[in-house]
Amino acid sequence: MQQSLGVAVIGAGMAGKAHAAAYRAASTVYRPVLPPIRLVSVADVNTALGQETAARYGFERHDADWRSIVEDDAIQVVSVVVANFLHREIVEALLAAGKHVLCEKPLSDTIEDARAMAVAARAAAASGVVARIGYSYLRAPGIAFIERLIADGRLGELQHFSGRYWTDYGCRPDAPMSWRYRGPAGSGALGDVGSHLAYIAEALCGTATEVSGGRFHTAIAERPEPLGPVVGHSRGDVGEKLIPVENDDYATFNARFERCVGTIEVSRVAAGHPNTLELEIFGSRGAARWSQANPGRLEVMLLDEQDDVAGYRTVALGPAHPRYAGGWAMDAPGVGVGQNDLFVHQARAFLEEVAGIPESESLPRCASFDDGVHHMELLAAVTRSAELHGAAVPVPAA
Template sequence: MTTPVPDPVAAAGRAPAAGVLGVAVLGYSFMGKAHSNAWRNVNAFYPTLRVAQKVLVGRDAGHVAEAARQYGWEESGTDWRSVLERDDIHVVDICTPGHLHADMAVAALEAGKHVLVEKPLANSVAEAERMAAAAAAARAHGVRSMVGFNYRRVPALALARTMIADGRVGEVRQARVSYLQDWLADEHAPMTWRLRRETAGSGALGDLASHAVDQIRFLLGSPVDSVSATVTTFVGTRRGADGPERVSVDDAAWATLRTASGAVASLEVSRCATGRKNALQIEVYGSLGGLRFDLERLNELQFFDATLPGEVQGYSRILVTEDSHPYAGAWWPAGHTLGWDHTFTSQAADFLRAIGSGAPAAPDFEDGLDVQRVLHAVTDSAARAGATVHL
């Protein structure tokens, strides 16, 4: 006897027509484009619930209309609240600056919409707590929510997590995560919303360290217990529309994180690392082996097996493109590599599976809240000259 799959959309009072989920994306710039690409492609590669790209929302009517045409949306709009009143919208995907996340997500969840929010979850712990509470209340009615840490869908990193959980590197003792970019290395680079605390919440911390902290939690399977950190702003003033403007967020941060499992992780993030474009590098060292990953070679995972005889030890290269590897089987024959954009399509597929099956979505808003607490601890520690902050 086949057990019927619960319909959480219907349970939330928003039954889709002909089994198709209507999607709205709020925000049409960098992340809006990446998420639009995912919704356009998810049904072509993953056997999930069917989706329709209903509406793309942004503040500038002309720009969002052009983006909607380019990205394949049926229509565009400028009023995100009106989207929540529509019965043909079942999924709301939030890709706006961080200061808008909380109000949008809470309102969408209360309207019975499934909600995906691009990282970081919020600009503050208080906002993240409000969002997590709304998500928990909505979950009781079958409404799903997820935070967009897309690097969990890199096949090599998903494989690394499995290998660590299976004990292939033994007891994890230490890890190193660095995420370095250089788009602010030029002191003449102009002011943007990402450099204002009131819109971005933080600088490299929210932008880059949120990914790094999530990977530490994801790979090691353990929460962060304490933080000791320092942060800095290398260029304190940038050229704004009306003249020089003070930068109110961090350019770079360094931290030592201790996890509940006893592992120690070092963290380094910067948007002023000259010559680094999007360099996420991860190293994990255990009692029986080690793992290394570089986003610039994202189809590869390096594995050191210390259980082998010494004369044949050395890092081996695993090309993570086999059908049996996480996510890879949805795409091309073995050896045909994937790119950064594929992670967003896999992320959309995971969210649709959670909606369709009623299973928990991961990472959820509670995960996003935990990351936000670590970021706050980094800021708190830095303000206290690197004092250890316990979570």
């Protein structure tokens, strides 16, 4: 095990703050076997934002240029949390410098760049460099418990899956143009929040083999030019000039998975839904549903119940469920878990792998860049289905 690990985060926006906070807290969850974690730098071209984030989370400094991270031998671990189209250049430079990289999803805004990044990751792995992609929702105890219910047969043979991820950060026409509204078809709501539902669905239902019914819709065709930096989903001051939106506000598709079929629907213009991720899965012996609105509980229905009390029961998550015991200072039943906690567990899992802790003694590993490419190929198949007015499109084998 290394004596210490120097950590940096490239990107000081909303998700960047989540990564910075996660590294700060990673040593406080589960068994204290990590080497000392040194919080070295937060890099962002927005100097004021970068300095504020670095100070807020206890990092030693702010860098305006991400290349300073590449060149610093005191840094071994880096999260890349910037606009998707910037990922490739930064990640490839970090890997070439021998840095361990945790990249936010999706890997990039194009499948070509994602494939190139996976090639770079495989080459770096030969030198012991770890490259992983963050799929934070797979750390949710509720989703992990559904996986257990499927694996041990309590839900029976899977029949179908339904998932939706509705957000409203783009529902107002005065929300300024940003990188989120630029890029090719499928890089909007589908790439942003649909990518989360896609990997969750495959974790529960098996690998997707075919998609159909792809449909995109851009509800707000133009957005005002910002008069300053746009951070996260903030609005800020805007000018009178309107800029065309390039990608999707709404997307939906059907999928055939190894174990069942399902439907996914995502939106960034669903007024009144700031962060509504809900999923329900049905089997021959029961069903289960989970919502990010109440992530500390799960609803389960089993068909072996007596008819007069049959129906969904609410289960408060606790130490009896996966990914819970030891994961928080208070890990008692019903205390609850939130989305920020999932980033802590993700950072913890990544640091455990980098530190050389055996997989048998660690949290489940973060996903590989090859996994990231597969999920982008799934989204690309949805895009192709939309281009073909909903026709069925095969998903390349993982």
